[in-house]
Amino acid sequence: MERRSLLEVRDLETHFFIGKDIYKAVDGVTFTIHEQETLALVGESGSGKSVSASSILQIVPDPPGKIVGGEIFFEGENLLERTDEQMREIRGHSISMIFQEPMTSLNPVFRIGDQIAEAILLHQELTDDAGNPLGKRARKRKAQELAIAMLEAVGIPDPASRARDYPHQLSGGMRQRVMIAMALVCHPKLIIADEPTSALDVTIQAQILRLLRQMQEEFHTAVLLITHDFGVVAENADSVGVMYAGQIVETASVDAIFAHPSHPYSQGLLLSIPRLDQQGQELYVIKGVVPNAARYPSGCRFAPRCPIARQRCREEMPLLRELEPEHFVRCHFADAEVNVTAQIAASRDGRS
Amino acid sequence: MSAPFLEVEHLSKDFNVKANGKKAVLKAVHDVSFAIAKNETLGLVGESGCGKSTTGRLVINLLQPTAGTVTLEGEDIFAAKGPQKKALRRKMQIIFQDPYASLDPRMKIWDTVAEPLIIHNLAKGQALHDRVKELLSYVGLSIAQSDRFPHEFSGGQRQRIGIARALAAGPQFIVCDEPVSALDVSVQSQVLNLLKDLQRELGLTYLFIAHGLNVIKHMSDRVGVMYLGQIVELSPAQDLYKNPLHPYTQALLSAIPIPDPTIERERFILEGNVPSPIDPPKGCAFCERCPLSDEICRTCRPELAEVSPGHWVACHKVDTSAV
Numbered sequence: 001m002e003r004r005s006l007l008e009v010r011d012l013e014t015h016f017f018i019g020k021d022i023y024k025a026v027d028g029v030t031f032t033i034h035e036q037e038t039l040a041l042v043g044e045s046g047s048g049k050s051v052s053a054s055s056i057l058q059i060v061p062d063p064p065g066k067i068v069g070g071e072i073f074f075e076g077e078n079l080l081e082r083t084d085e086q087m088r089e090i091r092g093h094s095i096s097m098i099f100q101e102p103m104t105s106l107n108p109v110f111r112i113g114d115q116i117a118e119a120i121l122l123h124q125e126l127t128d129d130a131g132n133p134l135g136k137r138a139r140k141r142k143a144q145e146l147a148i149a150m151l152e153a154v155g156i157p158d159p160a161s162r163a164r165d166y167p168h169q170l171s172g173g174m175r176q177r178v179m180i181a182m183a184l185v186c187h188p189k190l191i192i193a194d195e196p197t198s199a200l201d202v203t204i205q206a207q208i209l210r211l212l213r214q215m216q217e218e219f220h221t222a223v224l225l226i227t228h229d230f231g232v233v234a235e236n237a238d239s240v241g242v243m244y245a246g247q248i249v250e251t252a253s254v255d256a257i258f259a260h261p262s263h264p265y266s267q268g269l270l271l272s273i274p275r276l277d278q279q280g281q282e283l284y285v286i287k288g289v290v291p292n293a294a295r296y297p298s299g300c301r302f303a304p305r306c307p308i309a310r311q312r313c314r315e316e317m318p319l320l321r322e323l324e325p326e327h328f329v330r331c332h333f334a335d336a337e338v339n340v341t342a343q344i345a346a347s348r349d350g351r352s
Numbered sequence: 353m354s355a356p357f358l359e360v361e362h363l364s365k366d367f368n369v370k371a372n373g374k375k376a377v378l379k380a381v382h383d384v385s386f387a388i389a390k391n392e393t394l395g396l397v398g399e400s401g402c403g404k405s406t407t408g409r410l411v412i413n414l415l416q417p418t419a420g421t422v423t424l425e426g427e428d429i430f431a432a433k434g435p436q437k438k439a440l441r442r443k444m445q446i447i448f449q450d451p452y453a454s455l456d457p458r459m460k461i462w463d464t465v466a467e468p469l470i471i472h473n474l475a476k477g478q479a480l481h482d483r484v485k486e487l488l489s490y491v492g493l494s495i496a497q498s499d500r501f502p503h504e505f506s507g508g509q510r511q512r513i514g515i516a517r518a519l520a521a522g523p524q525f526i527v528c529d530e531p532v533s534a535l536d537v538s539v540q541s542q543v544l545n546l547l548k549d550l551q552r553e554l555g556l557t558y559l560f561i562a563h564g565l566n567v568i569k570h571m572s573d574r575v576g577v578m579y580l581g582q583i584v585e586l587s588p589a590q591d592l593y594k595n596p597l598h599p600y601t602q603a604l605l606s607a608i609p610i611p612d613p614t615i616e617r618e619r620f621i622l623e624g625n626v627p628s629p630i631d632p633p634k635g636c637a638f639c640e641r642c643p644l645s646d647e648i649c650r651t652c653r654p655e656l657a658e659v660s661p662g663h664w665v666a667c668h669k670v671d672t673s674a675v
Contacts (some may be wrong), residue, residue, distance in 0.1 A: 202563070202604060207623070209609075276610060
C-alpha cells in the first residue's frame with residue numbers, strides 16, 4: 001500500500017537558554033508520520049519527547065526555548081517558515097493537541113460547551129442548509145449544536161446539559177473526553193497526544209485509549225502519541241521512536257521494536273519493566289542516570305550507561321542508520337539479530 | 353498456620369467532609385480485614401480513591417481508625433501509649449510515594465538518616481556514624497554524599513534515601529505506599545530490586561501499595577484488590593493473576609496494556625467511573641459498573657468468602673459461576 005507522509009521532522013533542534021547554560025532538550029530529532037498512522041514517541045522524563053511535540057506546533061515557551069535548527073514538513077510545507085498568524089490557523093484546525101493534565105489545559109471559568117464552540121467559530125466556515133453563510137447569532141447557535149454533537153460522539157452522557165458544566169464539575173476521565181472532543185471538532189489531520197492517559201486510572205485509561213482509536217478511524221486522523229508506557233505503545237501504535245537525551249535512538253514498526261529491539265537502551269528499557277504475562281525474579285537495571293541536557297557526554301550519549309560501549313562510542317557520535325528497511329538505530333554496534341542486554345541479564349542471572 | 357505477624361480486623365475509617373456545603377461522611381475504608389505473615393509481602397492494589405493509602409496509614413497508626421483493630425505480634429497498636437507506643441513505632445515504618453515531598457529540603461542526608469537513630473536513642477558518636485554509613489550502603493549511596501541536600505539528588509536516589517531513613521530504626525514491618533509510581537521505568541526497576549534484596553537480607557515484612565498490577569505481581573506473595581474502601585478479592589498472587597474471580601479484578605487485569613504487540617486479547621473495558629465514597633451504593637460497591645449485577649447485588653453487600661484455599665472474594669455471582 002502506498003503511504004503518504006503527513007509530517008516529516010528532520011534534524012529538529014530545540015534548545016533552552018538558561019543563564020550561561022544551553023540545555024539541548026531536543027537535539028537532532030528525525031521522524032515521519034504517515035497519513036492515518038499512529039507514531040509513538042517513547043522515553044523517560046527529560047528525554048525530549050514533549051519538547052519535540054511542542055516544537056511542531058511552535059508552542060515552546062520563548063524565552064528560554066528556541067528552535068535553533070531543522071525542518072518540520074507538514075503536508076509538504078515547512079512549518080518553521082510560517083508566520084505566527086499562519087501557525088494560529090494550523091493549530092487546532094490541521095493539527096491539534098491533547099495534553100496530559102486536562103484540568104490545567106481546560107479554562108476553569110468557561111463552560112465546556114463554549115470552549116469547544118470557540119474552536120469551531122475560529123476555524124470553520126458555518127453555513128446553513130442551502131450553503132449560505134450564517135449570521136453572527138446563528139453561527140453561535142450552530143457551533144453550540146456541533147459542540148454538543150461532538151460531546152455525544154466522545155461518549156459523554158447527557159451532552160446537552162454537560163455542555164453547560166464547568167471543567168471542575170467533571171471527573172478526570174470525562175475531562176479528557178472533553179479534550180478529545182475539542183481536539184477533534186475541526187477534523188484535524190494530525191493529533192498530538194502528550195501522555196493523554198498518564199494522569200488517569202487504568203480502567204479509565206482503557207476507555208480513553210479505545211475512544212482515541214475509534215475517533216482516529218472515524219475521522220482518518222494521524223496521531224503522534226507521547227508516552228512512557230510500553231504497554232500503551234504496543235496496543236496503540238503502528239510505529240515507534242525511542243528517545244534518549246534529546247535524540248531518537250531507534251525507530252521502527254511496533255512489531256520490530258518489540259520483537260528485536262536493537263539499541264541497547266531500547267533493549268534495557270523493555271527488560272526493566274515488570275510484566276504481567278511473565279514470571280521474572282530480578283528486573284534488569286540500566287545503571288547510571290540520564291545525562292544533564294546542558295552537559296552531554298561526547299560521542300554516544302548512552303555510552304556511559306551502555307553495557308557494550310567501546311572506545312569508539314565515547315569518541316564518535318553514532319548516526320541514525322538503517323539496519324533493515326524502516327528500522328533505524330543510532331548505535332555503532334547494534335545488530336538486528338543480537339539482544340546484548342538480554343545476554344547480559346541472562347549471564348548475570350546464571351552467576352547469582 | 354502460626355499466629356499472623358500483623359492482623360487487621362474490621363478496620364474502618366470515616367472522614368467528616370463537606371459536600372455541596374453540607375456535612376457528609378466519606379467512608380474511606382470500610383470493614384477491611386487481612387493478616388500478613390512474617391517475611392511476607394501483601395500487595396494492595398486499586399484505583400485512586402479506593403482507600404489503599406488510608407489503609408496503609410491506619411496500619412502503622414498514622415491515622416486513628418473509626419472502628420477496628422490492628423495487632424502487631426499480638427500487640428494492639430491503637431491501645432499502646434507512651435514508651436510502648438514509641439517502641440511500636442520503631443517496628444513499623446513507611447516509604448512514601450513522592451520522594452520530592454517526603455524529604456525535608458533543609459536537612460542534609462546525614463541528618464535525615466540519623467534522625468530516627470537519635471530519637472530512639474539507638475546510637476551515639478562513632479557508632480551513630482557507622483550505622484548511618486551502613487544504612488546508606490544498603491541503598492547504594494556513599495557516606496561522601498551524605499553532607500548534601502535532597503535537591504542535589506535524582507528522584508531514584510531520593511527514594512533510596514527515604515528507604516534508608518525508613519530502615520534506620522531497624523523496623524520489622526514497612527508500608528511501601530506507591531514507592532515507584534513517581535519514578536521512570538529504568539529507575540523503578542532499581543528501587544524494586546533494592547526492596548526485594550532488603551527484604552531477603554533483613555527479614556522484613558511489607559504491605560506494598562500500588563496501582564500498577566504488574567508492579568504488585570512482581571513484588572507480592574499475596575494480593576488484596578480494593579474497591580471503594582473495601583477488599584473485594586484477596587488471594588495468593590499466582591492464583592489471582594491466573595484465575596481472577598471478582599469482575600472488578602478481571603476488568604483491572606484486562607485494562608492493563610501488555611508491552612507485546614503480538615498478543616491479541618479480548619478486552620473487558622469497564623464503563624463509568626468509581627462512585628463517590630461519600631454516598632456509596634447500598635449493596636455491592638461495584639454493582640453500578642458490573643456487567644453481572646442484578647437485584648441482590650444492588651440491595652445486599654457481599655461478604656468475603658473463601659472460594660479455594662487462601663482465595664477470598666466478595667461477590668454474589670462467584671460461587672455459582674466459578675466452581
